[in-house]
Amino acid sequence: METPLTHNISPGREPPDLAQYEKAGGYAGLRKALGMSPAEVQAAVKESNLRGRGGAGFPTAQKWSFVPMGDDAPRPKYLVCNADEMEPGTFKDRMLLEGDPHQLIEGIIISAYAIQADVAYVFLRWAYKLAARRMEGAIAEACRHGYLGKNILGSAYSLEMHLHVSAGRYMCGEETALLNALEGKRANPRAKPPYPQVSGLWGKPTIVNNVETLCNIPHILNQGAEWFKSLSRSDDGGTKLYGVSGRVKNPGIWELPMGTSIREILEEHARGMCDGYQFRGLLPGGASTDFVTAEHLDLAMDFDSMKKADSRLGTGTMIVLDDKTCPVGMLLNLEHFFAQESCGWCTPCWSGLSWIEQILQDMEEGRGRASDLELLESHTRLLGPGHTFCALAPGAAEPLQSGLKYFRDDFERHIHEKRCPWSQT
Amino acid sequence: MLSEQERREIEAHARHYPNNRAVCIEALKIVQQHRGWVSNEGIADVAEALQMKPAELESVATFYNMIFRKQVGKHVILLCDSVSCWIMGYERLREHLGDRLGIRPGQTTADGRFTLLPNVCLGACDHAPVMMVDDMHYQDLDPPRIDEILASYRQEEKSSDGNAADS
Amino acid sequence: MATIHIDNRPYPAKDGENLLQECLSLGFNLPYFCWHPALGSVGACRQCAIKQFKNEEDKRGKIVMACMTAAKDGIRISIDDPEAKEFRTSVAEWLMVNHPHDCPVCDEGGECHLQDMTVMNGHVYRRYHGRKRTFHNQDLGPLVNHEMNRCIQCYRCTRFYRDYAGGRDLDALMLRNQVYFGRHQDGVLESEFSGNLVEVCPTGVFTDKTLKRHYTRKWDLQTAPSVCVHCGLGCNTIPGERYGVLRRIRNRFNGAVNGYFLCDRGRYGYEFVNSERRTRQPLLRKNRTEPLQLASKRDALQHLGEMLSGRARVIGIGSPRASLEANFALRTLVGRDRFYLGISERDSRLLASVLDILKKGPARTPSLHEVELADAVLVLGEDVANTAPRLGLALRQSVRRQPEKIAKKMDIPLWDDHAVRAAMQEEHGPLFIATMANTRLDDIATRTFRGPPAELARLGLAIAHALDPIAPQVPDLSDTTQALASAIAEKLMAAERPLVISGMGCGDNAVVEAAANVTWALCNMGRAAELCYVVPECNSLGAMLLGGGSLETALEAMNDAADILIILENDLYRRGDAAMVDRLLAAARHIVIIDHIEHATSAKADVVLPAATFAEADGTLVNNEGRAQRFFQVFVPKGEIEGDIKGDTPRDIPGDIQESWRWMRDIMVAGRGDERQWSSLDDVTAACAAAIPFLEPILRAAPPAAFRMDGQKIPRESHRYSGRTAMHANVNIHEPEQPHDPDTALAFSMEGYLGHPPPSLISRFWAPGWNSIQALNKFQDEVGGQLSGGDPGERLIQATPGKKAAYFENIPPGFEPRPGEWLLLPLHHIFGSEELSILAPGIAELSAQPYLALNPEDASNLGLTAGDEVQLRLRAQTDVTADGSAADGSANAATTPAEIFRLTLRFKPGLLHGTAGLPVGLTGMGNLAGVALPAWGELKKV
Ligand SMILES: Cc1cc2nc3c(=O)[nH]c(=O)nc-3n(C[C@H](O)[C@H](O)[C@H](O)COP(=O)(O)O)c2cc1C
C-alpha cells in the first residue's frame, strides 16, 4: 500500500531536511510543474479528482479555475495554506506540518504556480509550536536553495512565502474569516460572493487550501493523475489521513486509501474498543459532523458515501462515543465549544448556540424540561445551512441533530430522571 | 513605549504584509511574549507604533483567545477541554490540577507561578487527555503524570532561577 | 426594471438592487436590523429572511437573506412562507434572549425598532430560562448615553461610526454572545457624528444623553419640521418640545441635504433654547444710566411707539442668523436704505463675492447629496469639519466614488457593503485639502497643503492656470507648489464630477476667487464641475440676498446722526472690532434689540424685546447651496397659565416671546399706526418675494397657511399624545384651549390630518407598526431615495452651464514671514465657535478654552512650550485686512489702540512658520471675539 503523504514521516523523529527530502524524491514535482504551463498544472490536478481535505471536499482544481489568470489579472495574487486545524477531534494536519514540512512547501509552491500567485501565507494555529519552528526552518531552507523567492529554480516564476501564526480562534479556519485574521482584523467571515478567488486577501484573488490538500499536489505532479486515482478505493483520488480518538485500543492516525470503510479503520487500525467499553457511535470527521452508528460501519469513508449516512467525511478524524460516556454530556461539551467559538456576527449562531448550550447544561444538571427536546430539534433546523452567515453554526447543529435522533432515549432519561444517568451522584 | 527588541521584531514581521494593520496581531503577540501579557500600556504602545487606536487593538485583542489581557502567571497551563479529552477524562484532570494548584480554571496561583486555563482542542486527540504548559505539549495525561510535570516546573525554577520552558 | 414574483404575484423592481430594499419600497413589512439604507447590507442579523425558489415548479425553495440577494428579473420569492416566517420569529426570539426587557425605563421605548420588529415577528412568549449576560456601561461624554445590556449585536453602530463616518475610537470588542460595542475605556466619543448612533442603533444602547435630563417619550413630544441654525448647510431637523421645554433634535431626512445624518453641533445645540441666557420678557430703561428693567409688552411697545412717532431717524441692523422674514420685516420698518446686514465689511465683501460667483458663473452649487457623488474634490481654504461638519461627512462618501469602480468591475453590487469595502481596501478617491492648519479630514486626503490664505489662493490660482492656460499665471511659485498644482489639476480633469469647496472660513477673498477660477477653468475645459462655498451662518446667503450695508457703513450712517438703532438677533461684538462697535452703539440715542439671548450688545440696549428662537417661530432660511427652506414653529413659548376659577376654559397666556417679524409689525403699528400691516407669516414672505424678485421661489418652500389636507391642518402632536387634559391640572383641571397657528398649515394639536403631508410639512416619521425612525422608509417612494413628493427646499441659484466667465486676475503675493510679527489665522471649532450652540451645556463641555496656537518649532524659538501663557499684542486695526486693501477708510479713520491679550499656548504642527492660530468665537475671548482674522500681531512669553 502506498502512503505518499506520510512515507517520509516517522513520529518522534526529526523531519527530513531539504537534502533528505530531495533525496527521497522531493521537489521533483515542482521541477516538473515549472516545466509546464500553469494551465497544464491545473489540468493535471483536475484529472486527479483531488477534493479538498479541509472538510468541505470541494474539487481543488475547480476552485483554482475561478482565479483570474493572464496579464490583466489583478495583482498580487495570494495562496493561503489553511493550517488552522482547530476542530475538536482533528489532528491530521499537525502530523504533516511537523513530519514533513518540505512536502507542504513544495505543494504550496506548485499550487501557487498553478494560479500564478505572488505571495503565499501559511496560516498556522497558535498551539502548534513545534510545527511553527519546523515550518519556519524549512521555509528559510527552501529560500536559501532557490525554491522560494525570485525566479524559482531559474524559471520566470517568483514566490514569497510567510508563516503567520494565529492568535487562536476556531473561526480562523473558515476561509474568509481566515482572510480577515490575516489582515489583522477580527476573524468574522465574509459574504460570498464575491469568492476569495476573485476578491480575497486585501481584495485580491486568493486561494485557500488545506494542508493535507496541498501535500497531495507534489505527488500528483510527480506520479500523474492516473496513479493518484489508483490509490483510492472511491471516485475521489488519493489517500486520506484517517484518525481515531476516544476509548479505542489504539487511537492514532493512518494514511489509507480514500474510501476505506469505517469498520476497517476502527477495527483494524484502531483495534476496536477498549476493554469494558461498548461502541455507541462516532463522529466521522471532527466535531461538526453528524453521528453515525453501528449500522453505518461498513460505509466507505469518502465524501459521497458519508452523505448516505446523512453525515460528512469532514476531516476524516473520528471521535468515538462509548457506552460509559453520556451522549448528552458529549453534546454539551461540543456545543459549549461551538458557542464559545462563535464569532458573534450572525444572530442564530451567537444567540442560538449559547441557548442550546444552556438547555443541555440544564439537562445534565437535572433541570431538563419536556419541551427542551422540541426546542433543541427546532434549533438544529433553524441553524441549518444558508440560515447563518457561515458554516460554523450548521456544523454545530450536525452532531446535535443526529444525537437527538440516535440517542433520544438518553435525552428523555435525563428529563424524566431529572439527572444525568451517567453521573455518579 | 515599545522596547528596542519589541520594535525590531514587529518591524521584521511588518515586512510580510502590505500594511501596518495586518501586523497588529503579531505585534500584540510579540508584546505578550516579552511582557507575559498585554496590559493597557501594551495596547497603547502597539497603538502608537502602528498608528492605530487603542479601541481598534482592543477589538482584535479581545477576539483572539491567545492574547492575554489579564495578567497571567509565570507558566500558563492550557488544559484541553474539548471532546476527545473530555471523553478521556478531562474533568478528573481539571479537578486534580485545581487541587494541586489550589486554584480554579481561570485563576493564577497566589505565588504567581501558574495560571490554569481551559482551552479548546490542542490537536493531539489520539493522546488525550492533553495539556500545554507554556510552549510544551503534554499528552496521555493522568494525575501522577501531572504531578510529575508540575514538579518539574517547580524544580526547574529553583535550579535555573526562572527562564524555564521557552523551548 | 425587473419583474420579481413575491408570493406568486409580479411586482416591478429595480434590477440588481437588494431584495430587502425592494420589498420595503413595495410597501411590504419585512423586518430587518443590520441593513440600513445609507450603510448597505452585511447579512449579520438574519432578520430579513425570505424564501427563494428556483422556478415555478420549485415548491421547497431555500431561505435567503433579502438584504443579501439581488433582485433579478423573474426571481421568485416568498415573504409569507411559513418556514421563512418561523425563522424570522426565531431571530426575534434569539435577540430577546439576552435583552433585558427594560422597555418601561428605556429611553428608546416607544420609538424602538427592536420593539417594532418583535411585534412584527409575532414573538410573544419567552422560552429561554437561562441567565442573561450583563455588561458594564461606559461614560461616553455629555452627548451619548450607553446601555450595553440592550445590545442585539447588529453592528450598525460601528458600521456607521467607523466605516461611514471615519471614527476610530468605537469598536466591537469580544465575541460570541458577548460582543461589546464601546471604547477601549470610558471617554468622550471623538467623532463629531456620534449623535447619529442614537438613531442608527435600533434599540436603546445609544440614546440621547441630553434628552435624558428632561426625558419625554416620542409620542408626547410636540414636533415640527425645522432647519438647523448652527451652520450654513441647513440640515433638516425635527425638534421636539413638551411643557415649554425643547427636549431634543432628531434628523429630518432630506435626500438632497442631510440625508440620514446630522452633526453633533446640530443635534445637541438645541439646548440654547432652554438656556438661562434666554431673554423672555421685554426689558426697558428710559435712561442710559439706569439698569434695564422688566417691562410689559404693552409698555415696551408704547415706549417704542413714542420714540418712533416723531421724526426720529431709525437705522436697522439685521442678522445672518435671523430668517429672511425677520430681516425683511426690519428692512421694511426702517426702510431699505437704512437697513444694514449686521456683518463686518470684510465679511460682507466675502459674502457678496460668493453670491456673485454663484449667480454669475457657469458652475453649479451642489447639494450635500451631490457632494457625495463628486469623484474628485479640492478643498481650498475651508476647515469644513469645523465650519460645516455635515459637509465633511459627505466628503467621506465622495472619496468612495472612484474606488467603487473596482467593486463594480468585480460585479459586486454597491449595497454589498463589506464586499465593496474589501474590494476597495484603503483606496480613497482624489481629495485634496489645502488649509491653514491640519483638519479632521486629512486621514482621507490624497494630498494636503498648509499655508496662510495668500498661499492657499496662489495654489488655487496655479491649479486654475494648469487647467486652463488662459487663467492668470501665478508668478514666483515654488516648484513643489507648481508640481502639486499640476497633480491636482490632472486629477480634477480626469474626474467625471469634479468639485471645488471653499468658503469664508479663512477670511480671504483671494481664496474665494481662486476657488472660482479652478471651477471655472474646469467648466471651460468642458467638465461639469461644481463649486461649493461654506458660509458661516444659517441665513448668511439669505441676508445677503436682501441687500444692505456692512457694520462699518452703518457706523458711518450713525455718525450722520441717527436717533434709533434697531438691532435684530445679533451680537455685534462678535461681528466687528469692539472699539468700532462701541462707537456705533455710542452714536445711537436709543438702542433697541430684538433677540432671544442676552449678550454683550443687548447689555447696552435701552429696549430689549424677547424674540422667538427657531423653535418658537416660522421662517425661511437660505443655505450655502442657495436652497430656501422653511422652518416651522415647534411650540408656543408659554407665559402664565390663566386659571379661571369660574370654570371657563383656561387658556395658556402666550408669553411675551414672539417672532422677530411680529415685533417689527407691532412696532410699526405702535409707532406709525400702520394697522394694515401683515397678519401672518405668509404676508411677510409674500411681501419679501414681491420686493425682491430673486427670492420669488421662497413662496414655494412650503405650502401656505391656508393649505389643508382633506380639509384639515397637519397636527404637530402625535395621535398618541398623552396627558393633554391633565397637563395643567396643578393649575386648573380643565383642558386648555390649544393655541392657534395663523402662520402655517400645521396645528398645535393632535387632531388633524393623519396621512402623509407634503414633504416640507412632515413633523414626525411614523407609520402603523413603525414607531421608530425607521418609519421614514414609508415616506419614500423608493426606500433610501428622496421623500415621496420630492425633497423639501427651493433652489434660488441656477448656474448657467456653458457660460464663459472671466477669471479673477488678482494674485496675492506669496506669504512672507515678518520678523517679530505673526500672522494670526482663524481656527474654527465645531464645538465652541458657534454663538448659539455653545449655550447648550453638552456642547459647552466639549468646547475648547481660548488659546493661541503655534507650530512647535516657532514656539521653541520664542522659548515657549505648550501650556505656557503668551502675550498677544494685536497690530492696530487699520492695516489688518487680509486681501491687502485697507479697510474702509472713513469709518475707521481713528485707529484703534493696540490691545493686549493673554492666552495659553497650544501646539499645532501644521501651521506655517510665521503664522499663529487663534480660535474663533470661543467663550472668554473677550474683545478678541470681533477681531477680523487674519491679522498681524506680536507675541511674547509672559
Ligand atoms: C468554522 C470553520 C472552521 C474551519 N476550520 C478549518 C481548518 O481549521 N482547516 C481547514 O483546512 N479548513 C477549515 N475549514 C474549511 C475552510 O473554510 C475551507 O473550506 C478549507 O480550508 C478549504 O480547503 P480545501 O479546499 O483544501 O479543503 C473550516 C470551516 C469552517 C466553517
Ligand code: SF4
Ligand atoms: S455562523 Fe454566524 S456568528 Fe457563527 S461563526 Fe459563522 S458568521 Fe459568526
Ligand code: FES
Ligand atoms: S437586514 Fe438582512 S441580515 Fe440583517
